[in-house]
Amino acid sequence: MELGVIGLGRMGQIVVDRTLAAGHDVVAFDVDEEAVESAVAAGARGTDSIDDLTSVLGSEKRIWLMVPAGDAIDAALDELEPSLTEHDIVVDGGNSHFEDTVCRSERTAAAYLDCGTSGGPAGAELGFSLMVGGPEWAYEELEPVFDAVATGPKGHNRMGNSGSGHYVKMVHNGVEYALMQAYGEGFELLHEGRYDLNLEAVASTWNNGAVIRSWLLELCEEAFNEEGSDLGNVADYVAGGSTGTWTVQEALEQEVPLPLIYAALSERFGSRNERFSRRLANRLRYGFGRHEVRRR
Numbered sequence: 001m002e003l004g005v006i007g008l009g010r011m012g013q014i015v016v017d018r019t020l021a022a023g024h025d026v027v028a029f030d031v032d033e034e035a036v037e038s039a040v041a042a043g044a045r046g047t048d049s050i051d052d053l054t055s056v057l058g059s060e061k062r063i064w065l066m067v068p069a070g071d072a073i074d075a076a077l078d079e080l081e082p083s084l085t086e087h088d089i090v091v092d093g094g095n096s097h098f099e100d101t102v103c104r105s106e107r108t109a110a111a112y113l114d115c116g117t118s119g120g121p122a123g124a125e126l127g128f129s130l131m132v133g134g135p136e137w138a139y140e141e142l143e144p145v146f147d148a149v150a151t152g153p154k155g156h157n158r159m160g161n162s163g164s165g166h167y168v169k170m171v172h173n174g175v176e177y178a179l180m181q182a183y184g185e186g187f188e189l190l191h192e193g194r195y196d197l198n199l200e201a202v203a204s205t206w207n208n209g210a211v212i213r214s215w216l217l218e219l220c221e222e223a224f225n226e227e228g229s230d231l232g233n234v235a236d237y238v239a240g241g242s243t244g245t246w247t248v249q250e251a252l253e254q255e256v257p258l259p260l261i262y263a264a265l266s267e268r269f270g271s272r273n274e275r276f277s278r279r280l281a282n283r284l285r286y287g288f289g290r291h292e293v294r295r296r
């Protein structure tokens with residue numbers, strides 16, 4: 001298959017690499033020329049505009065967008081739109097709001113797949129977990145690419161109609177916030193409490209057979225290994241917050257109580273006063289997403 005990839009940052013480059021490694025062809029575009037050069041070095045065909053990309057792809061275009069959610073998706077879609085037909089498929093692999101996704105799927109001529117993507121830069125080696133929404137035929141058509149980009153055939157599933165993939169990813173992120181908060185609070189008590197503990201050793205012990213072992217806990221272990229038990233100069237400031245906000249907004253609309261996720265979100269917003277738990281969350285976002293670590 002020939003896949004067009006637009007957006008070649010932390011996540012898009014992995015889509016390119018894994019698709020190429022599975023024997024498919026990739027045509028790549030990014031507004032950043034250096035990002036295009038990296039994709040070309042990996043084996044993709046580079047293009048210098050979206051027009052160029054669509055003319056290389058010809059008919060029955062398969063295009064994966066991996067640009068930041070919001071304006072960048074609309075900008076790319078606006079440029080794609082004149083050359084899209086009902087035979088084409090566009091995937092949005094970013095963290096778009098599910099309602100925006102439904103609107104975009106209605107306005108585009110192409111089959112539109114929303115693809116919640118989890119795994120962060122670690123997905124380069126492991127592959128991602130992909131939560132896909134949209135037309136069944138388009139999902140089935142792109143299964144070979146999803147197999148390549150995900151951990152394998154079990155690493156992706158069609159969740160349902162348009163928007164459902166991004167909806168499931170939104171809730172995934174709400175859960176992510178609550179888990180980070182829970183680990184943060186536990187380690188804060190251990191840090192402030194009665195014993196002088198090596199928190200890397202605690203995390204390592206928990207990661208070996210404990211009920212609460214997980215990838216986030218492995219990232220806690222990595223953070224304590226690299227920063228020390230007191231997290232060195234990692235600031236008490238946690239960026240992000242949009243996907244957690246959407247989760248809470250949706251819970252309010254559906255009248256579903258989410259006290260833990262709400263509490264985790266408010267801790268994040270309240271991160272003007274120093275808290276150890278938030279400093280760990282700040283460091284963990286680097287672990288799973290290579291998001292910048294804010295330092296004191």
Ligand SMILES: NC(=O)C1=CN([C@@H]2O[C@H](COP(=O)(O)OP(=O)(O)OC[C@H]3O[C@@H](n4cnc5c(N)ncnc54)[C@H](O)[C@@H]3O)[C@@H](O)[C@H]2O)C=CC1
Pocket residue numbers: 006007008009010011012029030031032035066067068069072073075076093094095096117118119120121288289290
């Ligand atoms: N970093 C992470 O751990 C995860 C990120 N995501 C989502 O994946 C999407 C991409 O994230 P990252 O790769 O981390 O972002 P990034 O900032 O590393 O890369 C985005 C790329 O898109 C390019 N770009 C922006 N506007 C463009 C346009 N109009 N046309 C072409 N290229 C354009 C930028 O130049 C950049 O290279 C976002 O929606 C993000 O929320 C989802 C899961 C995990």
Ligand SMILES: O=C(CO)[C@H](O)[C@H](O)COP(=O)(O)O
Pocket residue numbers: 095117118119120173176239240241242243244285288289
């Ligand atoms: O989707 C992700 C992980 O699953 C991204 O890392 C996302 O950026 C995390 O959300 P936030 O920016 O709100 O912390």
